[in-house]
Each structure stands twice: as structure tokens, then as C-alpha cells.
Amino acid sequence: MNLNLQWTWFHRLGSPRWFYQKTQRWLPWLSLVMSVLLVTGLVWGLAFAPPDAKQGNSFRIIYVHVPASVVALAGYYIMAIAGAVGLIWRIKLAYMLMRSAAPIGAALTFIALVTGAIWGKPTWGAYWEWDARITSMLILLFLYLGVMALRHTYSSNEAADKASAILGLVGMVNVPIIYKSVDWWQTLHQPATIKFTGAPSMHPDMFMPLVVMILGFYLFYTVSLILFARAEILRREYRASWVKQLVTDNSAEK
Amino acid sequence: MYFESIQQLIYMDGHGVYVWSAFCISIVVMVGLIVKPLYQKKQELKNIRLHIRLQEVNREAIRQEDSNASNP
Numbered sequence A: 001m002n003l004n005l006q007w008t009w010f011h012r013l014g015s016p017r018w019f020y021q022k023t024q025r026w027l028p029w030l031s032l033v034m035s036v037l038l039v040t041g042l043v044w045g046l047a048f049a050p051p052d053a054k055q056g057n058s059f060r061i062i063y064v065h066v067p068a069s070v071v072a073l074a075g076y077y078i079m080a081i082a083g084a085v086g087l088i089w090r091i092k093l094a095y096m097l098m099r100s101a102a103p104i105g106a107a108l109t110f111i112a113l114v115t116g117a118i119w120g121k122p123t124w125g126a127y128w129e130w131d132a133r134i135t136s137m138l139i140l141l142f143l144y145l146g147v148m149a150l151r152h153t154y155s156s157n158e159a160a161d162k163a164s165a166i167l168g169l170v171g172m173v174n175v176p177i178i179y180k181s182v183d184w185w186q187t188l189h190q191p192a193t194i195k196f197t198g199a200p201s202m203h204p205d206m207f208m209p210l211v212v213m214i215l216g217f218y219l220f221y222t223v224s225l226i227l228f229a230r231a232e233i234l235r236r237e238y239r240a241s242w243v244k245q246l247v248t249d250n251s252a253e254k
Numbered sequence B: 001m002y003f004e005s006i007q008q009l010i011y012m013d014g015h016g017v018y019v020w021s022a023f024c025i026s027i028v029v030m031v032g033l034i035v036k037p038l039y040q041k042k043q044e045l046k047n048i049r050l051h052i053r054l055q056e057v058n059r060e061a062i063r064q065e066d067s068n069a070s071n072p
Helices: A002-013 A016-048 A057-089 A092-124 A132-153 A157-171 A174-184 A204-236 A241-253 B006-014 B016-070
Strands: none
Touching: A016 A057, A016 A092, A016 A204, A016 B016, A057 A092, A057 A132, A057 A157, A057 A174, A057 A204, A057 B006, A057 B016, A092 A132, A092 A157, A092 A204, A092 B016, A132 A157, A132 A174, A204 B016, A241 B016, B006 B016
């Protein structure tokens, strides 16, 4: 009895209806905080932070390159864990979140690669180098694209979800490799700016806007994930009575 | 502001092309990540509305057939 009570939150959390209704209320606030952080970080990083002693103004690309990379990597864990939750507890919402996380992760990895290439030109003299960090990041992009593509290879949602979740879990091996690539191999890519242990290798005037941008990107990820998940819920739950109720209520208002 | 003028902010000692193109590409992609799911949601709502309409039309047709069969 007691055990049942403790687990109700878990099942409510797994209900697409609960998610759809709650996020409706959260979205305006999340979007507001996201916009404030992104605009502040952008203006601060582009116009107010001092230039790098060695790289000059080209270092300002860090304010979009590092946040996009950090969230693309964290987003992979989110996608893989959502897939695992779906496989173990057969929670529909977990699979919907896994599906929604894939295109966002792919787009952020794309941003990381493109901005990195643009940054490489004035800094290293080349747009692309087959170095360990860049190559492992490219593999991350293919993993995300693979999870996206698997959806269309099965006629049933269930089989496609399982296959995508397994691919996601297997691909998780790549994430620590990306993190460690700058330490394990001789790479052209500079070592990590932010470390979990020890002080950042950056002056606070340059570091603070980066922190603001990273937080802004995490919120952006959350908002985008919620938006994709809401569309996915409608796509899969169109037969549910609460969805029909929602649609008829909406048309009555218009 | 670090730069002395807007021109300097845009030029960035020759690095402006790289910095601004990197930021512009990122912004376009990120706007896409917000607009795409919103558009998808709109399409899904449209589909569901159509689905409900079709069900109603079907039910109406069956009712008509039944009443035709009972009063020839």
C-alpha cells in the first residue's frame, strides 16, 4: 500500500496528459528566463568581454561553440536515458522524449561543428582537421541522425522506439571519448576551458558571459524539448479522449 | 562596451566575418528548433480535427442508413 503511494508520482510523470498540461503552464516562464539569459550572454560576449590575448576577437565564437557542444553532449545522455527508461518501464512518454531529443541534439552538434570549423580558419588556418575531438563529434552527429532515421525503418512505433533506444544506449560509449579526446590524444583542439575540478582557464570577465550562455542553452534545450514532445504527444495520442476534448475546447474558443 | 564604435564591433579587427557568420548560422538553426515543433503541433491539431469530423460524418451516415432500412 505504502509502496504504491510512493510510486504514484512516477506514473503520473509518465502520463502524456499530465506532461502536456503541466508544460503549458511552464513554457512562458521557461521561455522568459531563456530569452533573458541568451540575450544577456550574447551582448556581453560579443560586445563587452575583452578579446583573447592570443586569438584576438575570433575567440568570441566560444560563446556559441562551447554552450552548443556542452548541451549537445548532455542531450545525448538525456536521449539515451529516456530510451532506457522506455525499454525498462515501457513508459510511452519516455520514448516520446527520446524522439524529441534526437533532432535537437543533432542540430546542436551541427552548430558545434560549423562554429568550430569557422573558428578553426583564423586560429589554425584550416576549417577542418581529422583530429580526435572533431572526429568523435562527427560520430555524435551520425548517432543522432541514426536515432532519427530509425523511426522510419519500422512500420510500428513500438519496434522503432526499441531499436532507437538500443542504438542510443550503445552510442553512449562515444560521449566519454569526446570528453577525454583532448587529453588522450595529441589534438589540435585546445583543452577544456571549464573543468569540474580546479579553476577555469579563463579570466572572470570572459568566463562569466560563457556561464550565462551555457545556462541559456540549457534552458533553450528544455524549451525546445518540451515543444517537440508536445507535438509528438498529439501525433501519437490523437485517439485519446483528453486530446479530443482539448481540440474541441480549442475550436469552441475560436 | 569593449569596442569604440559600431563599425569596430562589426569589423572586430578582421575577425568579424568569422564571428558574425558563426553567430548568424547558430541563431538560424536555433530559431528552427523552436519554429519546427510549433508548426508540427499546428499540423497535428489540424489532423485531429479532421479525424473527429470524419468520425462524426461516419456516424451520421450509419444512422441515416439505419433509419432508411427501418422505414422503406
